[in-house]
Amino acid sequence: FVVAGAGYPVAKHGxxxxxxxxxxxxxxxxxxxxxDADMAHVQAALxxxxxxxxxxxxxxxxxxxxxxxxxxLGFRSIFNMIGPLSNPAxxxxxxxxxxxKDLLEPYANAMLG
Numbered sequence: 022f023v024v025a026g027a028g029y030p031v032a033k034h035g036x037x038x039x040x041x042x043x044x045x046x047x048x049x050x051x052x053x054x055x056x057d058a059d060m061a062h063v064q065a066a067l068x069x070x071x072x073x074x075x076x077x078x079x080x081x082x083x084x085x086x087x088x089x090x091x092x093x094l095g096f097r098s099i100f101n102m103i104g105p106l107s108n109p110a111x112x113x114x115x116x117x118x119x120x121x122k123d124l125l126e127p128y129a130n131a132m133l134g
Contacts, residue, residue: 024116025072032067032110034075036088049074073110081109106131 025031035045046056056076058066063080067073078085084104091100097120105117106128119128 022072025070028071030067031072032063032075032108032112033073034077034080034108034110036077036084036104045074046076075109077104077109081107083107102128 022031033045037044037046050056054074055062056074057079058074058076060080063073063075075081078088084100084107087100087104091098094100101120102124108115115132117128119125
């Protein structure tokens with residue numbers, strides 16, 4: 022929201038919490054954001070207000086199939102690292118956080134290609 026507030030378009034994608042107490046979906050849901058919006062509504066939100074949310078199971082077909090596996094594992098796994106790198110909005114630039122400082126360089130290298 023800080024980035025969007027600074028005037029940059031933000032296409033956030035996420036899911037419900039699996040390996041943590043809350044995820045982006047829980048926070049946005051509590052704020053009254055419709056999480057199951059179709060792509061037309063998501064695109065309209067991005068165009069109209071500069072920010073949108075893409076619920077991973079709805080908008081990312083590959084990650085949709087990973088959800089049950091992540092839930093069954095119940096702990097952080099490679100899927101926690103792949104998810105943020107696979108934004109279905111096909112953005113040119115992105116910003117992400119990591120759950121461990123040990124992942125800073127691996128993520129940076131992955132983002133550089």
